[in-house]
Amino acid sequence: MDFKQHDLSDDEIRRRAELYGPLGAAVRELIDAAIRTEVDDDTIRTATTQISDIAAGLRARQIDGAFGVRYNASGTGMAWGNAVVGLANGVAPPITLHYPPTGGTRAEFNLGAPYEGPPGCVHGGICMMVLDALLGSAAASDETAAYTGTITVRFLRPTMLFTPLTASAEVTERSGRKKIVRGSIADEHGDTVVAEGVFILPRETNARPLTSVDGSTRRAPG
Numbered sequence: 001m002d003f004k005q006h007d008l009s010d011d012e013i014r015r016r017a018e019l020y021g022p023l024g025a026a027v028r029e030l031i032d033a034a035i036r037t038e039v040d041d042d043t044i045r046t047a048t049t050q051i052s053d054i055a056a057g058l059r060a061r062q063i064d065g066a067f068g069v070r071y072n073a074s075g076t077g078m079a080w081g082n083a084v085v086g087l088a089n090g091v092a093p094p095i096t097l098h099y100p101p102t103g104g105t106r107a108e109f110n111l112g113a114p115y116e117g118p119p120g121c122v123h124g125g126i127c128m129m130v131l132d133a134l135l136g137s138a139a140a141s142d143e144t145a146a147y148t149g150t151i152t153v154r155f156l157r158p159t160m161l162f163t164p165l166t167a168s169a170e171v172t173e174r175s176g177r178k179k180i181v182r183g184s185i186a187d188e189h190g191d192t193v194v195a196e197g198v199f200i201l202p203r204e205t206n207a208r209p210l211t212s213v214d215g216s217t218r219r220a221p222g
Contacts, residue, residue, distance in 0.1 A: 027090025104170030146199035
């Protein structure tokens with residue numbers, strides 16, 4: 001697991017979040033625009049060149065491999081490459097996790113053209129990915145994070161694009177190192193997808209929670 005401690009203050013992490021968050025959002029907006037545009041050929045060719053030039057500029061200095069999960073001495077972390085909640089990841093859905101006082105995890109979001117499966121509907125794999133993140137975060141919200149064992153997903157009806165959605169999850173059972181977590185994605189008419197997962201607590205006794213500036217909690221060594 002690529003957990004790396006960095007000598008960064010909480011203020012510096014927040015400053016970087018304010019810098020990279022808008023970049024990730026802009027890339028997400030670009031992906032949506034590229035799918036739905038119907039501009040003329042010359043505009044497409046010009047945009048392609050400009051985007052390639054921007055990518056080359058950003059690659060002038062970059063890390064090797066994946067971003068991993070970085071954290072500082074106080075446990076504030078940066079899981080910014082995460083495929084579901086990565087702040088700097090333009091591929092990630094526009095989801096921010098919240099932790100209600102009553103427990104569990106919740107998110108409100110709207111999925112657009114980049115997440116399409118059947119015409120006009122959210123891809124089933126995207127729904128599963130979102131629920132995996134929600135269930136895992138719920139499993140981690142009370143103490144040390146747990147790892148996904150199995151997840152069973154039931155699709156009740158299509159989840160529509162461009163529709164306000166709510167996803168939520170909570171731990172419903174605990175037995176030894178196992179946690180049972182249940183969750184769902186819902187629209188204004190009720191659940192569209194439901195899931196139940198078995199999450200396993202790590203054997204290590206030195207693991208501790210890691211809180212990210214995006215609100216997610218992940219396991220960190222230490």
